[in-house]
Amino acid sequence: MSAVFWKELADHLGSKRFVIFFFLILIVGGASAYLAAQALFGQESAGEFIYLRLFTVSGGGLPSFLGFLAFFGPLIGVVLGFDAINSEFNRGTVSRVLSQPIYRDWWINGKFLAGLTALAIAVASIILIIVGLGLYILGFPPDGAEISRAAMFFVISVIYLGFWLSLGILFSIVFRQTATSALASIALWLFFTLFLYMLAGLIADQVAPIKPGVSADVFAKHESIRDLVLRFSPVALYEEATTAILIPSYRGLGIAALLQEASIPTSPLPLGQSLLIVWPQLVGLVALTSVCFAISYVIFMRREIRST
């Protein structure tokens, strides 16, 4: 399996599309972090966890780095996966590779792991560059809590991008044409990043319409229905999970937490407690990724090899 892994990893890291998307995210993410740093630098009391705020604060009209990664990150994942299998069929390399003494699942596992590693390398280098930028602008090093939270942020981001990678691989198996699988992946990306948010609002409006003078119960119901629909989306799961990790004082999601906030001091939570808040979201992300890959695996193992 290592032969497949190293070949695919070398292919990814050397491929033009990976380089293009890497620099796209690096430039946009770097710019937003730079503007955030500028905004924070001006403040008298920037407060604790200033390095984490580089990722979450938006400045100068640009969304935060977190927002960018949640929105554009999927594209890197999809780009690494969408032609993983069907391009091999189209090139006619399938029967040649599979007639070598390897098990069929080594091939797809090796491809998935190589894609995941390429994503991890990309995310790690972008996070490190931003932290370096912060070090340059702010002039003092991050502390231990910030580093451990940044590391957690890295892990969650890789799982999130891994979901999009496995989605791309799934489509590359289902669709024979690379163009079809690319378009299908992009359609799903648009659905999750844009339309589901609108849809969630619409459904919530239908079930619990908010009119002037409605009780707090209806308002809470509206919010919880909206959240329920949104949690079908890996994008929303990722945003919730990383928000809790990167904003240590974050206590919960939805209207209930908002109402409580007035009565609870907003002191930061330890990392373990933050993780506890978003544990369901994390499990959901891991499950989505695994299910997606498992479906690809099963279809691929049953697929007939005939290339013609």
Added chain:
Amino acid sequence: MSPVVEAKGLKKYYDGVKAVDGLDLEIGEGEIYGLLGPNGAGKTTTILILLGLTEPTAGEVRVLGHNPAREPLKVKRLTGYLPENLGFYDDLSARENLLYTAYLNRIPEKEAKRRVAEVLEVVGLKDVADRKVGAFSRGMKQRLGIADVLLKEPKFVILDEPTSGIDPEGARQILDMIVRLRDERGMTILLSSHLLHQVQRICDRVGIIHRGKLVAQGTMGELGAVVEEGEHLFVVRTSRVDENLLESLKGLEGVTAVEAEGDLVKVRATADVRSQIARAVLAAGVELVELKGHTYTLEEIYLRYFQE
């Protein structure tokens, strides 16, 4: 000595379509066996079953003593396969493509480099070893495919349409190479093709496959004898062909048909009537230039089978 390939009652149905329907096949060691048949007769399916790339619906197969469906790795380690629609990674060089195959076969790096250099020399691609495969001609790719097969030093080689789409000179080189593999390295070779004269030139035994069944099998002589059974064809060349001569030939005992083609006369008969023909020709006052019994070419044999 046990045969290299042993298949009994092989069946493979795709959604009710009978691709292979009760095929028996036996190939002995050191043999070049030609598998003939029209497109869609089940040649490629049979090959995929032999390699364990697809499971037979029914029947028993042994390749080099192993069951390909149960022990695919053992079979694939000893068997080289040149697929019909051969594909390489276009953005890698010839050497890199072969090294990938070598690593998939778990050949250690040093040994792999030595073998790659050696097989590139054998197929005459040493000078273009570091050029990208995307720039290769069809014939060069085919030769690279043979290098790819030789790399793992197989005992048994399956070549699916090795000369299709290749110019005559390139095809001749490839055929010579195939014969050398048998003579110098003692490999057993299964060759699938519908280019009859090529099969005729190099194969020891031939099997004709039609609608998933092996309809005839044997050496060229044996196949010819089967067709010839009960019917002989003689070609007579005379100084002059006239009605008189044709009439007297038709009158001979055992002659079933007489056709004139220019100065040639084809005589079909139920027995060997060469002496009678000679006498009849001389009696008609015509010089006898040539009289020979006809040997069947593979093309004629093949066509006979598909006329029935």
